[in-house]
Amino acid sequence: MTAVDDRPTTEIGTARRRKEDARLVTGRTRWTDNIQLPGMLHLAMVRSPFAHARINGIDTSEAKAAPNVIAVMTGQDIADIQGVNITAWPITTDQVNPTHLPMPLERVAHTGEVVAVVVARSAAAARDAAELVDVDYEELPAVLDLKAAATDEVLAHPDLGTNKSAHWQLDSAAQGSGGDVEEAIAKAREGGIVIEREYRQQRLIPAFMEPRSTVVDPTGEQVVMWTATQAPHVLRFCIAATTGLPESKIRVIAPDVGGGFGGKLQSTPEEFITLAVARKLGKPCKYTETRSETMVSAHHGRDQWQKLTLSAEKDGTVTGLKVELLADLGAYAALVGGGVPVLGAWMFNAIYKFPAYQFNTTNYYTNKTWVDAYRGAGRPEATYAIERLMDELAAEVGVDPLEIREKNWIRHDEFPFTTVAGMTYDSGNYEAATARAKELFGYDELRAEQKRRRESGDPVQLGIGVSTFTEMCGLAPSRVLGSLNYGAGGWESASIRMLATGTVEVVTGASAHGQGHETAWSQIVADRLGVPFENVEVLHGDTQIAPKGMDTYGSRSLVVGGEALVRAADKVIEKAKPLAAHMLEASVDDLEFAAGRFTVKGTDKGVGLTDIALSIWTGHDYPEGLEPSLDADATFDPVNFSFPHGTHLCAMEVDTETGATRMRKYVCVDDIGVIINPLIVEGQVHGGLVQGIAQALWEGAEYDEQGTLVSGSFVDYTLPTTADTISFVTDHTTSPSTSNSLGTKGVGEAGTIASTPAVVNAIVDAVRHLGIDDVQMPCTPERVWKAIQSAGGTQDAAPAADAQSHFGDGAPNQDPAAGTTDGAAQ
Amino acid sequence: MIPAAFDYVAPTSLDEALSVLAEAGDDAKVLAGGQSLLPILRMRLNAPEKVVDLGRIEALRGVRDGGDHVAIGAMTPYADVLGDALVREHAGLLARAVETVADPQIRHRGTVGGALVHADPAGDVGAPVLALDATMVVVGPGGERTVPAGEFFRDLFETAVGDGELLTEIRIPKHTGWGSAYEKFVRVSHQWSIVAVAATVRVEGGSIAEAKVGLTNMGSTPLRATAVEQALVGSSASALADACAAAADGTNPPSDLNGDADYRRHLVTVLTRRAVQKAMEG
């Protein structure tokens, strides 16, 4: 037996340990901040302490005189080359956009905005001198609250005359994908059920592990930028489009990047400032932020008010859904900031067969940190809303939340299914995932325990939360993006280079930042080309090595980038075929390719792909008219999204005396199609779950009335650790995707999207009998306790300021005569 | 995060430390475990010219038997206090509280003395030390003095330890045979107390003979719930709620992202009942 025989018969499906981890976890790798260049200078930013202020003057003289300081620059000093931080996705053609200069010249629009930069011989000297820069600010009224922004009483950007950026609508009647939602709601008001709720998606901070860092070397023919980014190609485009540097003169390198969660897909002011300063001085420059700077200046996520109206028949059959969002963009339209709420447009209807649907988002500017994609981007918001609503509907009808879902979901034999929003779901089996989840969860026993606790008046109540989610991932068919006014395509590119000595170089445009692309890509190529896993090297994240790419976000790497890779591999095999025929003196038609070898059918004659690679490298003997190369490129533009789904079940205990919550059990059965590497998937699911659970329970970016971020460090922005979570039970069903040949669906965001409503549903379920039908996120013990107090009729209890949010007095949901009730009064 | 530049000295004796401090005056800051001071320096909330590291003064470290009391050197790290047999036997309440401080790394470096002088009202060492009627030993240019715990905490981040002085030892009267519990309420595990209650009781014949209750983060200093302590005398485990209802009397808790003052006032009554109940169990 040789070692080769111990190999898995297929790499795909094997739980390979990640090949990149050895260098990542031993500290052998080089993050951007580890890069040292000869003569390199260090930057420190001077940031606005005010949310909104006019800059009347900046005195840099004292800072300039400080030891080891080379220069101090303001927006004026780099105005000619600093460029603009553009948005790639104006959601309407008349979207209002404030100009976002990396360093504003006249006015700051949020706390933490950069107004000057100190350049010194060391980072410490730069930091010391930054404190000596004297900025004369004239404070302006700031608009901080999203609903206040909608009134236009105080303007985030006075020159724009409004805080409103854009309004975007999808209406099923108008686009012909369904009925009229107003009609459906009006009918339900007569003799059906109308559920009206207002939910809050709090502001979150994508807490990636590695703070952002940028090094720029302007000394060569090309300007080279190393930066901790998810999107080197997009960044290069943005720099070229706005700074006057030709694209061919810019090389952007994303070395190993320590996580992003969307937070590093931005083209940031700090990158642009570092570039401008390096060009001005002609010296390599480095800027590395502190965590406190990350918190105020890297983009935030979520931040919506969601007004929802669901109509149904008395038996719980849904008839319509109307969504009205207010979305806070923060001070500027970020790269895809305006589009993030729009990504929810196709997902609020989720797995349910709504006959009528309407989605609206109105996006506003405020004087807060800008907002953009954060793990899930638009889809967690949608999933949260619909999964909370389905629980409300179940309570209203008086049935189990799983029963109401089953009544309304798309059955497995109905795929492919075109939804009321106009999407065609590729595949799925909600019945199978739910059945498996129930079994793993011990659903019936937990329901029995819940009943016992209720009956005995146990101070600790138990609740069960359901989330039968779906999402769309694999962004995105370029034509669809074009129709949405998005500024770029959604294709991905891959190249395969067959090296003479038998190893393979794979180049991918999907820039990894910790997910394990190198391992998964190697597995795909190893199977496809029949070469050993170890012999595949995956290159990425450098615009010179991987010249084409759309980078990594929206769970797209595998389903779009992986498919590009498959196509490149197939081209390699196609190119090798005539060469094999030549070497074997056989006809092309008589060849078959398997396990890395071409063989002549019905004989034992054969030649390995790597032998062909060596032969063609020498170029000594190959058929005339062919090119001496096996290398191939492919660019894949998807024709559809893929639609992972799953059933998540969560049991939460609520201590009614304190409002404290404790997770008892969490089960998820996800269907992400074919799994390339179960270990990587497990990691993505676990991490995703924790981030989603954290939105439900712990995280929230909070500002005070002055516009200062109160949760500006990890003392107050309460991230969970392993000590705060339990062991999750995970499993999978498999409905292969039909939108790519590997049959894969994305998994990067699934856990985050699904888990948030499961947790909140469980908390509400635990205390629903006390008269509670909502607790605002994060569900802090204080909020839970106050909800119990106000609902339980304890007269002297403090009012639940932010729980139980409904439309307000006189709203239809508060008026039994209007044919609906609160859902809580069952 | 880079602190402003400072000079660093690491004296090896108490006398040397005192003279360095006397010389430097206002410009010096004492460094113990650094778990509060370093974040402050790195966030540039303070910029002393000189940092005086007490880490090399052996005499300030360790736990010894002082006869009627347990004496804990100010520089004893949490981890050592936790594992110490004398502390566990005679001042169990302190061990219970220290167990809840942050995480193992921080407990390895942070010191009991540093925590007491830092005097963060949300810190977990103040309330048990106060409840246990400890005495603090403070040394300065004028010699040594002792301060009862009840007079030690002055205000937010302010204690009886003056400029140029050092806390050297914490003396805790032996509470041998007392049951104790520390009920700490947090949202995430590594958090400072939102509210915590330190309770230790002496039980005789199934009811409370003596009770001591300290409160964390219910005002600008650790507090003693004296009304509760008195009301508890004679109570049995099944009838604690009434006595504990007064736990919030005389407190002035903060309002912040974790909860407003009203919520804290409510919490403290629940936590006091639970702490006393647990303390009675052992």
Ligand SMILES: Cc1cc2nc3c(=O)[nH]c(=O)nc-3n(C[C@H](O)[C@H](O)[C@H](O)COP(=O)(O)OP(=O)(O)OC[C@H]3O[C@@H](n4cnc5c(N)ncnc54)[C@H](O)[C@@H]3O)c2cc1C
């Ligand atoms: C992430 C994190 C989480 C934490 N969580 C908790 C928690 O849950 N509960 C909790 O109680 N604490 C917590 N802490 C704080 C920790 O307990 C600190 O160790 C403690 O507050 C200070 O002790 P230290 O030995 O580190 O003192 P240092 O930080 O070195 O010093 C603190 C202050 O005391 C002064 N000082 C120190 N020793 C003396 C002395 N002998 N005489 C005079 N002055 C002195 C210093 O000059 C300084 O002003 C946490 C800290 C961190 C970083």
